[in-house]
Structures are given as structure tokens and as C-alpha cells.
Amino acid sequence: MRFLRHLAAAALVVAAVVLLGLAWAHFGASTLVSGVGHQVQQELAAGGTHGPGIYGFGHAELGLGSMLDPANLPVLRHTVVIEIAVIAGVVILDVMRLWARRADRRDWLAQSQYRSEDDADE
Amino acid sequence: VSGSPATSPADTATGIGRRRKVAARVRLDFWFDLVLLLGFTLAYSFGFTGIAIHEWLGLGLGVAFLLHLTLHWDWVIRTTKNLFRPRAHDKLIYAVNLALLLAMTFCIASGILISRVALPYLGIYPLGGAFWTRLHILTAEVTLGLVPVHVALRWRWIVQVARRLLGWRPARRRG
Numbered sequence: 001m002r003f004l005r006h007l008a009a010a011a012l013v014v015a016a017v018v019l020l021g022l023a024w025a026h027f028g029a030s031t032l033v034s035g036v037g038h039q040v041q042q043e044l045a046a047g048g049t050h051g052p053g054i055y056g057f058g059h060a061e062l063g064l065g066s067m068l069d070p071a072n073l074p075v076l077r078h079t080v081v082i083e084i085a086v087i088a089g090v091v092i093l094d095v096m097r098l099w100a101r102r103a104d105r106r107d108w109l110a111q112s113q114y115r116s117e118d119d120a121d122e
Numbered sequence: 123v124s125g126s127p128a129t130s131p132a133d134t135a136t137g138i139g140r141r142r143k144v145a146a147r148v149r150l151d152f153w154f155d156l157v158l159l160l161g162f163t164l165a166y167s168f169g170f171t172g173i174a175i176h177e178w179l180g181l182g183l184g185v186a187f188l189l190h191l192t193l194h195w196d197w198v199i200r201t202t203k204n205l206f207r208p209r210a211h212d213k214l215i216y217a218v219n220l221a222l223l224l225a226m227t228f229c230i231a232s233g234i235l236i237s238r239v240a241l242p243y244l245g246i247y248p249l250g251g252a253f254w255t256r257l258h259i260l261t262a263e264v265t266l267g268l269v270p271v272h273v274a275l276r277w278r279w280i281v282q283v284a285r286r287l288l289g290w291r292p293a294r295r296r297g
Contacts, residue, residue: 017231
């Protein structure tokens with residue numbers, strides 16, 4: 001029951017975002033497609049060197065053998081490389097942030113210990 | 123903690139005991155999120171999969187994305203409530219997740235609207251159009267940038283769970 005309640009809430013949020021997109025398409029489509037729409041359609045229709053044919057663009061090749069063609073592997077490799085690079089970048093930044101925070105904490109502890117020793121001497 | 127709490131030394135030695143100690147919900151989150159990441163990686167690589175697999179995978183990702191949001195709905199509510207507190211945690215994660223929600227929803231919705239294989243196969247012929255095509259390409263690129271950030275911001279949880287699930291042991295200093 002709780003799961004269904006959460007599912008309904010999540011679906012509502014997604015539906016709201018979709019409505020936002022529909023409103024954008026209706027009222028402000030020109031903000032996104034001024035002059036580039038035709039070019040994009042042409043690019044999709046061409047499908048690149050190894051790309052599949054697309055329904056409605058003349059031929060009915062579904063590209064089901066694309067994954068078996070080694071020539072298409074660089075496309076997947078490109079995606080994986082981007083993902084790994086971004087993950088590595090964020091992890092490195094986070095580790096640096098943790099180190100900086102630990103160093104600050106060490107300094108603060110050392111200073112407070114130094115101060116308490118001074119107070120004890122006085 | 124899921125499963126039987128009693129584990130034999132043999133189980134522990136083989137790592138089974140360690141795996142049993144990982145809560146079922148954590149296990150589900152880990153493996154489901156991994157499948158989502160792999161699915162997205164494949165779906166984004168349009169030139170690799172071909173149009174048919176790209177579209178069916180995209181539809182599947184849409185359902186999986188909704189399920190992912192549902193499974194983490196508690197986090198959404200909790201973080202939204204605490205967002206405006208002065209010392210609120212997770213602000214960056216919240217911003218990234220919100221951007222990802224918008225980008226991924228637009229990407230999947232526009233993908234459905236420009237579908238040329240999956241939906242026609244089901245007898246539905248979407249109108250498509252330059253706006254949705256452009257939006258699909260743009261949001262796919264934004265999503266490709268945000269998905270790894272979304273994953274990487276939880277790297278400590280991922281390492282921790284992977285270590286427990288796969289039986290990795292941290293290197294211990296001797297002395």
C-alpha cells in the first residue's frame with residue numbers, strides 16, 4: 001500500500017514534468033528549434049555511417065544487428081569513457097574535499113590543544 | 123538485516139555470511155541501480171544498439187526510472203522538507219537529482235513522441251516533430267552528463283555496499 005502511494009506520487013511528479021514539456025512545445029517551441037529542426041531531422045534520417053534506418057524515412061532496417069557489428073563498438077566506448085571520466089572527476093573532487101576537511105579539523109584540534117596547554121601553564 | 127542471522131564460519135569464510143548481512147533493500151537498490159546505469163549506457167549509445175533496441179530499452183528505462191523514483195520517495199520527501207534549513211545536507215545531491223529528473227523525464231517523453239519503431243509496433247503513431255527531436259537529443263546529452271554525477275555523489279555508499287556484497291576486504295595495516 002505504501003509502495004503504491006509512493007508510486008502514485010512519483011507518477012504525478014513525472015506527469016507534471018511532462019505537462020511542463022508539452023506547455024513548452026506549445027508556447028515556446030521556437031526557443032529550441034529555430035532553424036535547427038530540419039538539420040536534426042536530416043541527421044537522424046541519415047543515421048550516420050553505421051546507423052540504422054528509421055521508420056518513416058524510406059527503409060525499414062531496424063538495426064538489430066548493430067550490436068554485433070564491431071564497427072559500432074566505438075559508439076559504446078565513447079559513452080563509457082564519458083561516464084567514467086565524469087565519475088572519476090567527481091570522486092577526485094570529493095576525496096580532495098574530505099582531505100581538506102580532515103586537515104582543517106586536525107588544525108582546529110591542534111590549536112585547541114595548544115590553547116588548553118597555554119591556559120594550564122597560566 | 124535480511125535472511126538468517128546465524129552464519130557458519132564456513133559461510134563467513136566464503137563471503138556468503140557477509141552477503142547475508144546486507145539488507146535486502148540495500149541489495150535491491152544496488153543491483154537495480156547498476157542495471158539502470160548499464161541500461162542507460164546502452165540506450166544512449168544509439169549507434170551501437172540500433173533504433174529498435176534503443177527505443178524498447180528507452181521504454182523499459184522509463185518504467186525503471188519511475189520505479190527508482192518510487193523506491194527513493196522517502197528520501198525525496200525528507201530532503202525536500204530539510205532543504206531550507208541553514209545546515210541542510212544533500213543540497214548539491216538534491217539539485218543534481220532535480221535536474222536529472224527534469225532531463226530524464228523530458229528525454230523519455232520526447233523519445234516516446236518521436237518513436238518510429240516501438241510505438242508503431244504497438245499500433246500507436248506519434249506525431250513527432252522537430253521540437254521533440256531536438257529536445258530528445260539535448261536532454262539525452264544533459265542526462266549523460268548528470269547520470270555519472272548522480273552515481274559519483276554516492277561513491278562512498280557504492281564502495282561500502284560493493285565491498286560487503288562482493289566480499290572485498292579493505293587492506294589492513296600490520297604493525
